[in-house]
Amino acid sequence: MEESRVKVSVETPSSYQKVLTIEVPSETVTAEIENIYSRIKKTATHPGFRPGKVPRKILEKKFSDSIRAEAIESTVSSTLKQVLEEQHLVPLTTPDFEDVTFEGEGPLSFKVTIEVEPTIELGEYKGLELKRPKAAVSEEDVQRVLERLQLSNAKYIPAERPVEKNDIVVIDFEGFEGGKSVEGLKAENFSVEVGAGMFAGESESQFVGMKKGETGNISVKYPDDFSTKELAGKQIVLSVTVKDVKIRQLPDLDDEFAKDLGTYTTLEELKQSVRENLQKDLAKRLEQFTREQALMTVLANTKVEIPPKLRSRVGASIFEEEVRKLAYRGADKETITAARDKISEFAEAEAARQLKVTFVADEIARRENLSVTDEELSQSIEETIAQAEDEDPRIRTYFNSERVRDRYREQMRIRKILDFIVSNATIVEVDPAETPADSAQTPEPEGGES
Structure with a gap:
């Protein structure tokens, strides 16, 4: 030619x-x-x-x-x-x-x-003022974690008396509507904490007074917006047999409790460990909150046309992924079909958002010469594998995929760009109520285990 x-x-x-x-x-x-x-x-x-x-x-x-x-x-x-x-x-x-x-x-x-790639009118990304909520770990936060540790180490003692509120009741049950068995509403050796709200409404109060070995009926009125569509709005009778009644016995919060956890000698050491872990977690979430606010600020000030064919292709991929998630969570074909319009609407909007993020990131990366080197990628992947390999030995094989590594590199690139924006911004700490209304949810200390 x-x-x-x-x-x-x-x-x-x-x-x-x-x-x-x-x-x-x-x-x-x-x-x-x-x-x-x-x-x-x-x-x-x-x-x-x-x-x-x-x-x-x-x-x-x-x-x-x-x-x-x-x-x-x-x-x-x-x-x-x-x-x-x-x-x-x-x-x-x-x-x-x-x-x-x-x-x-x-x-x-x-x-x-x-x-x-469209022409982009990039908004300001240097010298931003970002509002970060004031947040700190309180003694109440530490106490909540200790109470969870108590629960996870509780003992359950057989109760030689009728059921009372807060007891653990082990039951066999089957649901009936109009005298006919309800498909899927049947179980054996099912544990219920009386008063915890596992069954709809106030129905659990009907367990109070029942005895081990007793069979009776529990009436349950499911709300109209109940998550299981087949039960929503229905009045169901549960035929229940009480097989066991147990009392939860919590351990005392003392030095012996701390020692039983294996790595502490005093309760104060345990509290300090919990406090430090909560502080680390809060710092990470505040960091992520600031990144997200930086991203939303730049996106809001940027003008770019999203190519429609590209948006449709990305949207189709997001749609398929959302349908797979629903199916994985147990949704049937009828539920998925009913949700298709909402999923489609979400997928289209999310595709536009993701592409705008990509175009903005590309433009900032070009201007500031930001990229992820092979060495940075390998080091980050190895750190991720080291943290998770004990729980999932397959994770190393997962990262052998070129597609996975490319996706991970892109995530690292976006994070590096956002960190660049944050490092060039002025961070103002404000009361949570003063953070922008469209910001990510204000971080609070989470009661994770130590």
């Missing part, structure tokens, strides 16, 4: 779109036709002729239309590749071809529409 004789005109209907009108000399197509005939002739067969000796006229009669179509397709493809390189254009989606014309005498002409 003689690239110098190819004629190209470029139009820009929008910031994300290029329309290329291309003309290729007829000799280029003719030469490609000859190349294809030469290739076919080497292996073509026909009665009365040895392989490779079939006359050209017979080949033309048999293959002319398909060879011409192949030559045009090949020339269009190779020419477009060359033009894109010369014009420094990178399509984000599959090009759309139209008006492909070749009459034989004149040039091959065609028009191509492509989506490219």
Whole structure:
């Protein structure tokens, strides 16, 4: 192909779109036709002729239309590749071809529409003022963790008396509506903490006074918005047999309790460990909160058109992922079908948001020369593996996937860009009520275990 004789005109209907009108000399197509005939002739067969000796006229009669179509397709493809390189254009989606014309005498002409990275009006990203809520670990936060540790180390003692509130009752039950068994509402050796709200409404209070070995009926009225659609709004009778009644006995919060956990000698040491872990966790979440606020601030001040084909492709991927999540959580086909419109609406909005984040990140990365090196990627992956390998030995194999590593690198890149924005911002600590209304949820200390 003689690239110098190819004629190209470029139009820009929008910031994300290029329309290329291309003309290729007829000799280029003719030469490609000859190349294809030469290739076919080497292996073509026909009665009365040895392989490779079939006359050209017979080949033309048999293959002319398909060879011409192949030559045009090949020339269009190779020419477009060359033009894109010369014009420094990178399509984000599959090009759309139209008006492909070749009459034989004149040039091959065609028009191509492509989506490219859009022009972006980037908002301010240096010198921002970011509001971070004041937050600290309180003694109440520490106490909540200790109480959870108490619960997880509680002993359960058989009760030789009728059921009382807060007892643990082990039951067999089956649900009935109008005298007919309700599918899926049946279990054996099911534990219920009386008064904890596991069953709808105040129905658990009906356990009070029952004895081990006793069988009775519990009436349950499920609310109209109950998560299990089949039970929503219904009045169900549970036939219940009490198999065991247990009293929860909490250990005392003292030095012996701390020693029983294995790594502490005093209760004060345990409290200090809990406090330090809560402080580390709070610091991480405040850091993430600030990153998210920085991102939302830059996005709000940035103007960019999202390429529609690219948005549709990303949206379709998000839609499929959300459907998979629903199915994994046990949703049936009817539930998923009913939710399709909401999922589709979410997927479209999320695709636009993700792409805007990507375009903003790309622009800041170009301006500030920010990237993730192979060494940084490998080090971060190894740290992640070291933290999780004991719980999931498959994690190293997971990170062997090039696709996974690319996705992880992109996450690291976004985080590095956000850290750059935060490092160039002024952080103002304010009362939680003064944080922007559209900010991420204000972090509070979580009662995780030490």
